[in-house]
Amino acid sequence: xxxxxxxxxxxxxxxxxxxxxxxxxxxxxxxxxxxxxxxxxxxxxxxxxxxxxxxxxxxxxxxxxxxxxxxxxxxxxxxxxxxxxxxxxxxxxxxxxxxxxxxxxxxxxxxxxxxxxxxxxxxxxxxxxxxxxxxxxxxxxxxxxxxxxxxxxxxxxxxxxxxxxxxxxxxxxxxxxxxxxxxxxxxxxxxxxxxxxxxxxxxxxxxxxxxxxxxxxxxxxxxxxxxxxxxxxxxxxxxxxxxxxxxxxxxxxxxxxxxxxxxxxxxxxxxxxxxxxxxxxxxxxxxxxxxxxxxxxxxxxxxxxxxxxxxxxxxxxxxx
Amino acid sequence: xxxxxxxxxxxxxxxxxxxxxxxxxxxxxxxxxxxxxxxxxxxxxxxxxxxxxxxxxxxxxxxxxxxxxxxxxxxxxxxxxxxxxxxxxxxxxxxxxxxxxxxxxxxxxxxxxxxxxxxxxxxxxxxxxxxxxxxxxxxxxxxxxxxxxxxxxxxxxxxxxxxxxxxxxxxxxxxxxxxxxxxxxxxxxxxxxxxxxxxxxxxxxxxxxxxxxxxxxxxxxxxxxxxxxxxxxxxxxxxxxxxxxxxxxxxxxxxxxxxxxxxxxxxxxxxxxxxxxxxxxxxxxxxxxxxxxxxxxxxxxxxxxxxxxxxxxxxxxxxx
Numbered sequence: 001x002x003x004x005x006x007x008x009x010x011x012x013x014x015x016x017x018x019x020x021x022x023x024x025x026x027x028x029x030x031x032x033x034x035x036x037x038x039x040x041x042x043x044x045x046x047x048x049x050x051x052x053x054x055x056x057x058x059x060x061x062x063x064x065x066x067x068x069x070x071x072x073x074x075x076x077x078x079x080x081x082x083x084x085x086x087x088x089x090x091x092x093x094x095x096x097x098x099x100x101x102x103x104x105x106x107x108x109x110x111x112x113x114x115x116x117x118x119x120x121x122x123x124x125x126x127x128x129x130x131x132x133x134x135x136x137x138x139x140x141x142x143x144x145x146x147x148x149x150x151x152x153x154x155x156x157x158x159x160x161x162x163x164x165x166x167x168x169x170x171x172x173x174x175x176x177x178x179x180x181x182x183x184x185x186x187x188x189x190x191x192x193x194x195x196x197x198x199x200x201x202x203x204x205x206x207x208x209x210x211x212x213x214x215x216x217x218x219x220x221x222x223x224x225x226x227x228x229x230x231x232x233x234x235x236x237x238x239x240x241x242x243x244x245x246x247x248x249x250x251x252x253x254x255x256x257x258x259x260x261x262x263x264x265x266x267x268x269x270x271x272x273x274x275x276x277x278x279x280x281x282x283x284x285x286x287x288x289x290x291x292x293x294x295x296x297x298x299x300x301x302x303x304x305x306x307x308x309x310x311x312x313x314x315x316x317x318x319x320x
Numbered sequence: 321x322x323x324x325x326x327x328x329x330x331x332x333x334x335x336x337x338x339x340x341x342x343x344x345x346x347x348x349x350x351x352x353x354x355x356x357x358x359x360x361x362x363x364x365x366x367x368x369x370x371x372x373x374x375x376x377x378x379x380x381x382x383x384x385x386x387x388x389x390x391x392x393x394x395x396x397x398x399x400x401x402x403x404x405x406x407x408x409x410x411x412x413x414x415x416x417x418x419x420x421x422x423x424x425x426x427x428x429x430x431x432x433x434x435x436x437x438x439x440x441x442x443x444x445x446x447x448x449x450x451x452x453x454x455x456x457x458x459x460x461x462x463x464x465x466x467x468x469x470x471x472x473x474x475x476x477x478x479x480x481x482x483x484x485x486x487x488x489x490x491x492x493x494x495x496x497x498x499x500x501x502x503x504x505x506x507x508x509x510x511x512x513x514x515x516x517x518x519x520x521x522x523x524x525x526x527x528x529x530x531x532x533x534x535x536x537x538x539x540x541x542x543x544x545x546x547x548x549x550x551x552x553x554x555x556x557x558x559x560x561x562x563x564x565x566x567x568x569x570x571x572x573x574x575x576x577x578x579x580x581x582x583x584x585x586x587x588x589x590x591x592x593x594x595x596x597x598x599x600x601x602x603x604x605x606x607x608x609x610x611x612x613x614x615x616x617x618x619x620x621x622x623x624x625x626x627x628x629x630x631x632x633x634x635x636x637x638x639x640x
Contacts, residue, residue, distance in 0.1 A: 020566060021564065021566040056615065056618065056619070057622070059622075060622040060623070060625075060626055063626055064626060064629075096576070097576070097577065097580060124580075125580055125583055125585060147547045147548060147551075148563065148564055149618075149621075149622065149625075152550075152622060152625045152626070152629070153546070153547055153548075153550055153551070153625070154546045154547075154550075154629075155542070155543060155546040155547035157543070182542065182546035184539050184542055184543055184546075186535070186539075188534070190529075190534045190535075191583055191584045191585050192583070192584075192585030192586065193543075194529065194534075194535045194539055194540060194543040195543035195544065195547040195548055196585060197525055197529065197585055197586050198522045198525055198526060198540065198543065198544060198548075198586075199522070199548045199557070200585040200586045200588075201521040201522050201524070201525035201586040201587070201588045202518045202519070202521050202522045202557055203557050203561065204521070204581070204586065204588045204589070204590045204591070205517055205518055205521035205588060206518060206557050206558065207581075207590060207591050207593075207597065207601070208591045209510075209514065209517065210597060210600050210601060210604065211591045211592075211594070211596075211597045211600075214508070214510045214514075215506070215510075215514045216604055217558045217600070217601060217603075217604025217605055217607070217608050218604060218607060218608045219504050219506075219514055220514060220518065220556060220557065220558055221555070221556025221557065221558050221559055221608055222475070222502065222504055222556065223475060223477070223504055223513075223514040223515035223518065223556070224515065224518060224552050224556040224557060225552065225553060225554060225555065225556050226473070226474045226475040226502035226504075227467045227473055227474075227475035227515040228467060228473075228515055228518075228519045228552075229549075229552030229553050229556065230472075230473055230474075230552075230553050231467075231473070232544050232545065232548075232549030232550075232552055232553075233545060233549050233550050233552075233553060233628050233631075233632050234545060234632050234635060234636070235541070235545065236540060236541025236542065236543070236544040236545050236549065237519070237522055237523050237526050237540065237541065237544060238526065238537045238540055238541050239541055241523065243468065244341065244468055246340060246341040256416070256417070257417065260417060260444075260445055261524070261527075263445055263511055263512070264511045264512075265445060265511050265512030265516060265517055265520040266512065266517050266518075266520045266521040266524065266588065267521070267588055267589065268520075268521045268524045268525060268586065268587055268588035269524070269587065270524045270527060271524070271527050271528045271531045272531075273527075274531070276531075277527065277530060277531045280530050280531075280537070281527070281530060281537060283537075284530065284536055284537025284538065285537055287537070287538060288537050288538045288541055292639055295376065296639065297639075298376065298469075299376070300635050300636075300638065300639040301469075302377070302379075302380040302469065302472060303380070303635045303638070304631065304632055304635040305380075305469075305472045305473070306380055306383055306384060306472070307631030307632070307634070307635065308553050308628055308631055308632075309384075309472070309474075310631075311553075311624065311627030311628055311630075311631050312553050312554050312624055312627070312628075314627070315554060315620050315623045315624040315627065316554070316620075318620065318623070319612055319616065319617075319620040
């Protein structure tokens, strides 16, 4: 952090390096939030693809509400990486998932970005510790991992590497929140972070089922979209099971379904349901419920399910 | 199947045995679809709890639209199991997940239910083969596994046991569909069926993360509700990743992210990404997309995300 570090809420110029599905999605997000965005990608035809992606996203962003001054004309296509970041107050890197590529690119970005400016990587799995090794000023590099499409899904997971300084993580959390994102700050590097670990577990089970002829792709997708997937926009896996326990909540659920953790319901082995884990889950659910009773949560879940079912029905009718 | 077996669409009287969270939810579903429902549970105070559950569900069901003749007055509380099923044209069992309890209860239901009438179990994990062992006429027993709450979540997974006859599976699929459910018929018994295997994999990973202090309950839930959980009501895990591949779809996604299947992103080991599996995933996604192009799917996903985000925002405002 130095005299170049802007206040997170004062940032106006961001750079996006790498403009594929994720990087292009970031460009659309920042344009919609009123930023001036300079973008660069090594692909010779990237500008056409990027503008197509922004065009496709713009109706959705317009419907959600653009920030004051938001315009597609604030997109500046740079000729070099160095040009793209030269005046940036924040940089988001979204290169392919290849460690050597990430290391090299982040070192080049670090060398060309004004000191004190935070650089964030969209990596879906690498730790910043292993990516920042060739950077001269690694203290300002963080992971800021989005979900596809970054212009609509709120989640950003933020975590630093061993050589990242704490201020950079805090700055990034404030900055992303100021652009309307929902931020989770992780205390330590875990491969895949949080959301990817969770969805990857489900994805691997799905691949096993297809590989073994236990279910088709269509059955797997329907089992989620017609089933538990409808609950997850309002209640995550923990609060969902808090309600599965009826009036007894998570405590009853763990005591009742605990034994089925020993069943071969997936290829993923369950942890031992120790007293400590049971207590962490029960207390965590009570905190996450924020004082709402089971009855209040059930009523909210039902309202959410009705709204989600209706919303999806309209979209499906148009699609199919 | 015999002269007692009604046409699936002609059923008017159903019995629900076991009236906890799931069984009571079934009662609410069938009442809302206009059925006469006879219910029984061994708990002495079950009637009060059941009526409370139906009362709590009724506003949601009313808002979604009740069937002609639907009324809470069509609930008949039986004094014995035998009385409950004596005139039933379909029986749904929702006892606790205890194999001995299920075996005993299903044998009693089987003995008291008119011949040719299909009996379905809500079990979330047992196979019908292991549950039907003590039944005199096991050929009409199927698993009909719902999701909580059964009166709002459409999915029902149907699968028979070794002694179940094919007509019973087909009859149950037709009957549940006639009551507005989304039906998946599985060809063979797989522990946990499909949706539970998938969500259980995620749940076990979540328990590991809490047990190891890698994330809190609140972080785990937020990582889903603010992230991938928003996509799953419209697009299951397979079509979601079909879109993650950009214009190249699932084929590009597997070729690009295939190597990360080797990464320790979860405690669940990934299967080998063989040519056969790659082809099954790619072809499955193309079929599941039903001819929709990537661009059309992206546009539909964005519309769904906006609708879901808006729906959830209102519910959250009321809840928190």
